[in-house]
Amino acid sequence: MPEKKEAPAEIKREVERLVKEINYHNYRYYVLDSPVITDEEYDRLYRRLKQLEEKYGYILPESPTGRVGAAPSEKFAKVRHTAPMLSLDNAFSHDELREFDKRIKRLLGRGEDIEYTVEPKYDGLAMELTYEGGFLARASTRGDGFEGEDVTRNIRTIMAVPLKIEDGGAVPEVIDLRGEVYMDLEEFKKLNRSREEAGEPAFANPRNAAAGSVRQLDPAITASRKLFIAFYGMGAAKGVEFKSHSEFMDWLRSKRFPVPAVFEKARGIERVLEAVEKIENMRERFRFETDGAVIKVDDAGLQQRLGSKTREPRWAIAYKFTAHQASTKIMDIRGSVGRTGVITPYAVFEPVRIGGVTVGKSTLHNWDEIKRKDIRIGDTVVVERAGDVIPHVLMVIREKRTGREKEVHVPARCPVCGGEVVREEGEVAVRCVSLSCPAQVQERIIHFAGRNGMDIEGLGEKNVELLYTKGLIKNFEDIYRLKMDDFLALPRFARKSATNMVNAIERSKTPTLARFLYSLGIPHVGEYAARLLAKNFPELEDLYHVPAEKLLRIKHLGDKIAGAISAFFKDEKNIKTMEALKSYGLRMENPDFTEKKTEKWKEKLPLEGMTFVITGMLPVPRKEAEDMIEARGGHASSAISGSTDYLVAGEKPGSKLDKARQLGVKTISYEELLELAKVRPDTPSLF
Ligand code: IVH
Numbered sequence: 001m002p003e004k005k006e007a008p009a010e011i012k013r014e015v016e017r018l019v020k021e022i023n024y025h026n027y028r029y030y031v032l033d034s035p036v037i038t039d040e041e042y043d044r045l046y047r048r049l050k051q052l053e054e055k056y057g058y059i060l061p062e063s064p065t066g067r068v069g070a071a072p073s074e075k076f077a078k079v080r081h082t083a084p085m086l087s088l089d090n091a092f093s094h095d096e097l098r099e100f101d102k103r104i105k106r107l108l109g110r111g112e113d114i115e116y117t118v119e120p121k122y123d124g125l126a127m128e129l130t131y132e133g134g135f136l137a138r139a140s141t142r143g144d145g146f147e148g149e150d151v152t153r154n155i156r157t158i159m160a161v162p163l164k165i166e167d168g169g170a171v172p173e174v175i176d177l178r179g180e181v182y183m184d185l186e187e188f189k190k191l192n193r194s195r196e197e198a199g200e201p202a203f204a205n206p207r208n209a210a211a212g213s214v215r216q217l218d219p220a221i222t223a224s225r226k227l228f229i230a231f232y233g234m235g236a237a238k239g240v241e242f243k244s245h246s247e248f249m250d251w252l253r254s255k256r257f258p259v260p261a262v263f264e265k266a267r268g269i270e271r272v273l274e275a276v277e278k279i280e281n282m283r284e285r286f287r288f289e290t291d292g293a294v295i296k297v298d299d300a301g302l303q304q305r306l307g308s309k310t311r312e313p314r315w316a317i318a319y320k321f322t323a324h325q326a327s328t329k330i331m332d333i334r335g336s337v338g339r340t341g342v343i344t345p346y347a348v349f350e351p352v353r354i355g356g357v358t359v360g361k362s363t364l365h366n367w368d369e370i371k372r373k374d375i376r377i378g379d380t381v382v383v384e385r386a387g388d389v390i391p392h393v394l395m396v397i398r399e400k401r402t403g404r405e406k407e408v409h410v411p412a413r414c415p416v417c418g419g420e421v422v423r424e425e426g427e428v429a430v431r432c433v434s435l436s437c438p439a440q441v442q443e444r445i446i447h448f449a450g451r452n453g454m455d456i457e458g459l460g461e462k463n464v465e466l467l468y469t470k471g472l473i474k475n476f477e478d479i480y481r482l483k484m485d486d487f488l489a490l491p492r493f494a495r496k497s498a499t500n501m502v503n504a505i506e507r508s509k510t511p512t513l514a515r516f517l518y519s520l521g522i523p524h525v526g527e528y529a530a531r532l533l534a535k536n537f538p539e540l541e542d543l544y545h546v547p548a549e550k551l552l553r554i555k556h557l558g559d560k561i562a563g564a565i566s567a568f569f570k571d572e573k574n575i576k577t578m579e580a581l582k583s584y585g586l587r588m589e590n591p592d593f594t595e596k597k598t599e600k601w602k603e604k605l606p607l608e609g610m611t612f613v614i615t616g617m618l619p620v621p622r623k624e625a626e627d628m629i630e631a632r633g634g635h636a637s638s639a640i641s642g643s644t645d646y647l648v649a650g651e652k653p654g655s656k657l658d659k660a661r662q663l664g665v666k667t668i669s670y671e672e673l674l675e676l677a678k679v680r681p682d683t684p685s686l687f
Contacts, residue, residue: 007056008141015058018049022064025502030160030228033256049206061135062164065649067156072218075671076149077346079140081128081620082176082236085146087311088121088242088294088318094273100317101269104297107306107314113268114297118243118275120283121318124182124210124516126153131175134165141214145311154214155181157223160258167316177257187226201623205290208621227473231257244298261286265298270626280321283285292320325384326359327397328352331375333364333408335415339443339573340523341431343411343421345370347381347393366428367410376405414439420583424563426636431523435573441475442468444521447589452527453519454508458501466490476577478583479505492551513540513590520574523564529637532557533565534592536652540578543569558631608635611643615657616650618670627672632677640665648673 007015022045029035032410035042046064053059059066091097097482104114126142139155141148148411155161159182165171183191188206195201198604203209213225233250234242242248251257262282264275276293294517297303297315306314329350335343345364352359362383364370374391375381380400385391397530410430414421419434420499432440442464449459459479467473472486482505488499511519525533536554537543545568551562568574625638625648640647640659647667660667668676 007058030559034372043477085142118264120290122180123289124180141449154222166255172240173238179231187574289496326354337439366429378405406540449517454510457504477580513588522568524561607632610645611635616653618650
């Protein structure tokens, strides 16, 4: 790199001013949620800063441009916490909180009311951020409380995290700040929606999504997940002291650190109960998931006198909100058919009010879940509806069984079209394989015409439904048969909107091959897999009747995906559909095709020939880990045996761990699995 010349003084001043200004606007936007400039103005400032930094090499440590762009790492380094990160004792009733207050008074030998603080308990991931000389030096996970993992590069991408403590007043030499990293509920829903669209497994809850995002080896993925943080405590510190928790919180706020959405001081336990109730009533409206409130003794001197037990401080407690649950009776269990033909069971029950909403049905996720929870028609069950999360059946109340309950079985035929259903080996999903199943058709067309597919503007859910019920479209090719007059005959269309539709359809006729393949909605084939296909096959026709074995030679394509693709292109009906589309003028372009030679396909995959079993909780959903194993040539099995090569053990491993020891099967961690699999963290999820 050519030597950069020292930046002139006025450039330095401009860079410094820009950094201050942009950081201020980040604070307005991400912490206060009240921006004062437009996105365009912001972009202009950002671009200018980037340009000056690049030209003169003058880059401040707190520069906003340094948040992203760090290269993926191999694994996380360990970090010892200077002061251990404790957990909290729980209280489940008002009386238990009163007990807590009594205990404190007794320990302190005090009669008068104690000053407490009350704040929401964030359901996320505990994090320690160490600031040295005012700059963010390190961020680490809680780990076992004593030692966590260095996730600094990922935490830097969280826009609400100050990279530098604001000047003025007390800026400590060193301070360990603690907070909870979480995912905004809207973001969580959006993320899951797009994962499902791409055929990727959804995260079970925002907490898992946040954890999975923080534990990415590639900071670029973390950055794309839009995480937030709320600060609520501190560990070791040098050069600063606070008289109370509330004084510390004021300091945090003045230094632009995001703090909990509600923070109340309350003298005496009865006032604490009021504050707790207030938070409980607000919880549905929060943009984060909360399962309780945290009550802390405010005075730092008293906190110190009270001290800590091994794992929890005596001066704080978490009050757990009553979960949103109710019991009701299951009247029926039915199956609904989605775009890819997956038949998802759902329960219809006697309508019941939970958390202010009447609920009459809920998904049962999959047929294995029904078996696992032993749910039968006629059962009385506990249903949970937490926050905005869709209701689900928590468990069966067995005591209420009469013996007349009916077991349900995996459907032998599609509940909508009566067609054949299949269950692929090792898969929980049951699918209707008929391409013409009416339930699937509409969803399929919506996907086909969608933004990431053929991108036919205006052909969304409502219009697809309208055209379908009028009998105008029942498959992809019908779209290209539509004429001006067809639209004009419909209630919702005038000349202008009809012209727009016809034009949009015409415009969609030259997709890239990757887009086209994605829009076909082949099971498991998301945008990434579609792209891989396009990179390896020059023309659509090269995929006709392609055997799975040939697809398996493509790096990153696992046998599940390969099987689905091969099955799709074996089906004459599908070939006919594609030929019909071509006859209407569709032409696929393939700028992605790169693999001119086939040699590459012959390379061995990293996990080829190895069998894995997973136990315990991994940092990612289990299905994701299993898919990753399969995609890299390995086999993920649920039962451990002598032919198992590795047991991957997460947190709280089950009995499989003992079994592995007995059988002499090697046990490895998730991180070691990633190493074996040579997961390059810069490849986005494969499914
Ligand atoms: S204070 C020494 N305040 O809850 C006490 N914790 O179950 C440290 N949490 O590990 C915790 N919101 O990860 C505190 N407002 C809040 C919190 C909070 C969430 C988490 C934290 C802690 C866990 C304990």
